[in-house]
Amino acid sequence: MGLTSTPTLLTTTLCATALLTGAVWCWPRLARTTWRTVGGRVGLLLATQLALFACVVLAANRSFGFYASWADLFGQERGEGVVVDHTPYGTGGQGGAGGALRVVGLRDADGTGGRIQRVRVVGRTTRIATPALVYLPPEYFQPRYRTRTFPVAVVLTGYPGTAEALVRGLRYPRTAHRLAAAGRMRPMVLVMLRPTVAPPRDTECADVPGGPRTESFFAEDLPAAVRVHYRVDRAPAGWGVVGDSTGGYCALKLAMHHPEVYAAGAGLSPYYRAPVDRTTGDLYGGDRNLRDRADLWWCLAHLPAPDTSLLVSSSRTGENNYKDTLEFIRRVKAKGVTRISSIILDSGGHNFNTWRREIPATLRWMSDRIGER
Structure with missing residues (x-):
């Protein structure tokens, strides 16, 4: 039985119900103070609690899609994703302005021979x-x-996320080094951070009226600061942005809204319309234009197709965005200007193990679309 299947959840629920009923029925029989009865009570309580906990965990996983299968749960899914190009690709654009960056720490990149600088961007x-x-x-x-100048990939986490997770959990530097050493991608600079620039608020990379101008930060300030402090490509043809979950939505939005800044945007397990909930607050201040512009479906329907390349990923089993992703691909192809590619796994949940399987193909795809030709 599959991890997310109805029979698995029903079987676990029935087991928990049987154990709970058995505990109530047998409790008077186990009222004595002998070591056998005490052990029986402890064992029965432990088994009942574990079964109830398993029910809750399975139901939560089924609802939110963290893990798609038993192999996914135990990290046994190893097959890497493969990029499928649905349209030809090209480049274009001009760059942004305004930003300051200060290095506050330096360490060796894990086993790559490169360096990771901890910086503060203002x-x-x-x-x-x-x-x-x-x-x-x-x-x-x-x-x-x-x-030589180097192409740049801005790498975004989900919400709330930490930049350190992109290094240790998702292994972006290690994967980029391995691929470059094998000649499968060009060496590139990775600028890794979370889209939550005003924690704990989830701004969904929007310019919030009266609040953080997050989209402008990623479209103007961050590229300008990196260009000033590092030997990187100045033209947008050398810049891309990639992220997972919330970061994936942000990456697609930034590439679609600002093709003059980012030549490519990759969304791993993205969604296509920003949520508005207790973590976001009021993102648009009642401005319908801002709300519409943050909706990628609306952008595809009402705005000119941007001259950029997009990559989206999902799984046939385990991801809630599968049908939306297929529809997004169809609508982008119908526009005829934006290039669209995809990574579709047979199985994979909304988790690090799935994204680690997609990152090698994503970095190769990014390398083919940014930097020198």
């Missing part, structure tokens, strides 16, 4: 200040590359 136009991690590949420091 937006000159938005006044947003947020920490980030910048991965510089080993080639950045090699004499033969001293006159």
Whole structure:
């Protein structure tokens, strides 16, 4: 029986009900103080609580799609995703302005020979200040590359997320180094941070009226700050953005809204319309134009197709966005200008193990679409 199947949940529920009923029925028989009866009570209570806990966990996983299968739960899913291009691709655009960046820490990148700098970015136009991690590949420091600039991928977490999770949990630097060393992608600089620039509020990468101008920070301040402090491509043809979950939605929105900044945007397990809930608060201040613009479905229907490349991912089993992702691909293809690609796994939940399987193909895809040709 599958992890998310109805028979699994029903069987677990029946077991929990039987154990609870048995505990009530047998409790008077176990009232004595011998070691057998005490052990029986402890065992019965433990078994009942474990069964009830399993019911809750299975129901939550079924609702939110954290893990798609038993193999996914135990980290045994190993097959990497494969990119399918639905349209041809190209490049284009111009860059943004305004930002300051200060290095506050430095350490070796785990086993890659590169460096990870812990930085603090302060937006000159938005006044947003947020920490980030910048991965510089080993080639950045090699004499033969001293006159070369490097393409940049801005890498975003989900909500709330931490930049450190992109290094240790999702292993972006290690994967990028492995692929570059094998000649499967060009070396690139990774700027890793969470989209939650005004914690604990989830701003969904929007310019909130009277609040944080998060979209402007990622579209203007961050690229400008990175260009000033690092030897990176200045043209948007050398810039891409990738993220998972909330970060995936943000990556798609930034690439669609700002093709003059990002030549490519990749959303791993993204959604296509920003939620409004207790974590976001009022994102639009009653402004219908802002609300519509944050809705990627509305953008596809009412705005000119942006000259950028997009990648989306999902799983046939385990992801709630599968049908929406197929529809998003269809609508982008119908516009005829934006390039669209996808990674569709047979099985995979909304979790790190799934995204680790998609990241190698995503980085190769990104490398093919940004930087020197």
